[in-house]
Amino acid sequence: MTVQLDHQIAVRLEAVSKRYGDLLALDRVGLSVAPGEFVCLLGASGCGKSTLLSLVAGLDRPTAGQITTTGRRVAMMFQEPALFPWLTVSANVEMAMRELPRRERRARAEQFLEMVHLGGFGKKRPHELSGGMRQRVALARSLAQDADVLLMDEPFGALDAMTRDLLHDELERIWRERELSVLFVTHNVREAVRLGDRVVLLSSRPGKVVEEFPVRLARPRRTDSAEVATLAARITDQLKQEVARHAETSRPPTAHHAQTSLPPVAHRAETSGQTGVRS
Ligand SMILES: Nc1ncnc2c1ncn2[C@@H]1O[C@H](COP(=O)(O)OP(=O)(O)OP(=O)(O)O)[C@@H](O)[C@H]1O
Numbered sequence: 020m021t022v023q024l025d026h027q028i029a030v031r032l033e034a035v036s037k038r039y040g041d042l043l044a045l046d047r048v049g050l051s052v053a054p055g056e057f058v059c060l061l062g063a064s065g066c067g068k069s070t071l072l073s074l075v076a077g078l079d080r081p082t083a084g085q086i087t088t089t090g091r092r093v094a095m096m097f098q099e100p101a102l103f104p105w106l107t108v109s110a111n112v113e114m115a116m117r118e119l120p121r122r123e124r125r126a127r128a129e130q131f132l133e134m135v136h137l138g139g140f141g142k143k144r145p146h147e148l149s150g151g152m153r154q155r156v157a158l159a160r161s162l163a164q165d166a167d168v169l170l171m172d173e174p175f176g177a178l179d180a181m182t183r184d185l186l187h188d189e190l191e192r193i194w195r196e197r198e199l200s201v202l203f204v205t206h207n208v209r210e211a212v213r214l215g216d217r218v219v220l221l222s223s224r225p226g227k228v229v230e231e232f233p234v235r236l237a238r239p240r241r242t243d244s245a246e247v248a249t250l251a252a253r254i255t256d257q258l259k260q261e262v263a264r265h266a267e268t269s270r271p272p273t274a275h276h277a278q279t280s281l282p283p284v285a286h287r288a289e290t291s292g293q294t295g296v297r298s
Pocket residue numbers: 039042044062063064065066067068069070071295
């Protein structure tokens with residue numbers, strides 16, 4: 020595997036594969052994110068979205084292929100904010116700037132907390148904050164790493180719809196102000212259309228890019244707008260087809276399956292909640 024520097028792009032994956040023992044999780048994935056672009060990654064559960072992010076973050080190595088990134092830092096944000104509970108909010112953000120002198124670290128942490136609308140909360144402990152506020156702290160900590168590429172793995176998946184909407188607005192503002200390049204994994208199709216310049220659909224095991232949807236809707240968008248809903252419905256249809264295709268090809272070819280009158284695989288996948296598809 021090679022990680023190269025290239026200032027024309029933020030992230031580029033070329034024929035990237037990842038194998039875990041016998042399981043081929045990603046198969047020759049090609050994907051790029053331009054500087055300042057917001058790309059959302061969608062796919063059924065287990066198709067390799069988190070694997071892809073961890074490869075770009077350098078937390079794991081691909082089995083084959085090449086990953087190219089720009090020279091500045093890459094930060095990663097997860098569904099769980101992963102804050103140190105015994106540290107103050109400010110100290111959690113300061114952890115990302117350990118190379119700076121203490122006084123400067125503290126002043127910059129306060130600036131980043133103001134950026135995510137948490138000015139004045141620096142002395143609190145994580146347990147004194149709501150889930151949405153804790154994710155804001157995690158976002159401030161990511162920004163404090165001076166990253167220009169932000170990898171986000173379902174960062175708002177555990178939040179209620181109202182809090183998620185607010186954080187969409189804040190993330191969009193910060194993305195623009197700081198000219199970030201974002202690769203954002205979600206199961207929520209409307210969230211992908213609300214935020215993305217482009218939505219990339221991955222197939223299931225092995226994960227492979229099957230389709231890309233440019234989102235040419237004016238910003239700021241509303242998750243509940245008719246335009247977002249229309250495109251989300253189109254993407255959801257494609258995603259369901261992908262899930263159904265995977266269920267067909269991965270079903271064991273036993274005589275039992277041929278003889279019983281089970282409902283179509285696509286229908287079963289949909290109603291059992293296995294797809295993780297939300298439009
Ligand atoms: N460290 C690992 N060792 C072995 N198998 C792994 C490992 N990490 C992931 N896998 C497998 O690779 C496949 C892809 O997993 P991954 O977590 O990347 O999918 P995902 O699309 O992010 O799933 P979800 O949407 O449910 O979070 C899965 O089958 C998973 O079990």
